[in-house]
Amino acid sequence: MKNLRVIVAGGGIGGLSLALSLHQAGIAVRVYEAVPDPAPLGVGINLQPTAVRELTELGLGEALALTGVATRRLNLCNKFGQLIHDERRGLAAGYRWPQYSIHRGDLQLLLLRAVRDRIGDDNVRNGLKFTGFEQDGGSVRVRFADRRSGSQVIDEGDILVGADGIHSAVRRQLYPAEGEPRFAQQILWRAAAEAEPFLDGQTMVIAGHFHQRIIVYAIGKTPDGKALINWICQKGVPGRAPPREDWNRRVAKEEVLATFGGWKFPWLDLPALIERSFHIYEFPLVDRDPVAGWSFGRVTLLGDAAHPMQPIGGQAGSQAILDARALTRALSETNDPVTALLRYDGERRPAMNDIILRNRNLGPEAAMQLAEERAPNGFERINDVISSHELGAIVASFATAAGLDVETVNTRPSYIRPESWARA
């Protein structure tokens, strides 16, 4: 459907990927982002091979390779740093595309540069915050508030996509009674610091258990050969009122050290990493309940606006990219926009709703909780505590549900067939 005009509210990972994807399919798109001057915000994020495949098919493979670290292994450990499960990732696991650990802000700016180059500055409008929409049978009228002047801007298109994150205002108009995100009584402290690489420099480690754990991985290299290491400390805070989610809320390192100051393993000095971090950010562990529909007439949701999930298994960014590709395919293959949005909804929503619920049960990291319950003082051999059969079952069931198994990723057809690309 070539003569469509799509309006995207939100220029994050999902909204920008959608803009690139629609442009590739020859569909006109304009992105509205609330932030006036997008800066490289956030810390580390993971791109799974299935999403790297999509960005590669959008011509961004080389730029990604220059920006991110190709992750080769995932180690799940107990709170003493003892190995529970060692898993190959990315190319090392047989995928045809790497898994990248990357700075979220660098990824956003990389996408933004490509979007500006391809669809032009006029079609990427910053400082305009979505405030509401009206639709009739033939079009959708979308209102934005100009954050600099306070004036209202109106645009009209065939479709509106809400890619405006976990506090999506588009979703709020569709689900006015939904309220705030669901707080899982856990907080995350996150930062990045320069340090000597740990293990092989390309291993992601998750250590601990449900109530207290760390996630550590490299997201870049410094010119003098050091690694930029992303770390997250996660802690249960039962009974605490949910802090407002704000990606920029800072916390003092003393507060983090008070809980994680003793987490020093033979191969990783976490307290030293915490000491070396300039800014540490606090974020509550939140998600939202699955909803019964994303698409309503000419309006739909994508990424965190559609399926805000706990950051288990490094899924949120990757699934937003997959949404973008699935939506583009539906729009390319169907003549009626309303039918296309329903097709996208039917294809993506059941699997994403399933991941939201699975992540509440720890996804593949359930193995760490099992080790803590069965061997709180550590173990000599993990197989005395959890059988390899049990371990394999926990990890494999999640990979299949998330569409992440090697066979599926490597052999599924491209979302957008090269012969229908409007421009390489």
Ligand SMILES: Cc1cc2nc3c(=O)[nH]c(=O)nc-3n(C[C@H](O)[C@H](O)[C@H](O)COP(=O)(O)OP(=O)(O)OC[C@H]3O[C@@H](n4cnc5c(N)ncnc54)[C@H](O)[C@@H]3O)c2cc1C
């Ligand atoms: C500042 C920031 C930092 C983050 N840091 C991390 C991190 O370190 N690690 C991690 O794993 N995930 C991080 N995330 C979340 C991660 O980017 C998402 O979970 C994932 O990439 C899905 O992307 P998304 O595009 O759906 O949502 P997001 O990446 O959240 O993007 C949503 C975009 O919509 C914009 N927006 C919001 N409201 C409006 C509105 N009313 N009108 C127009 N635009 C609007 C936001 O400014 C944002 O640019 C961060 C998100 C943000 C916004």
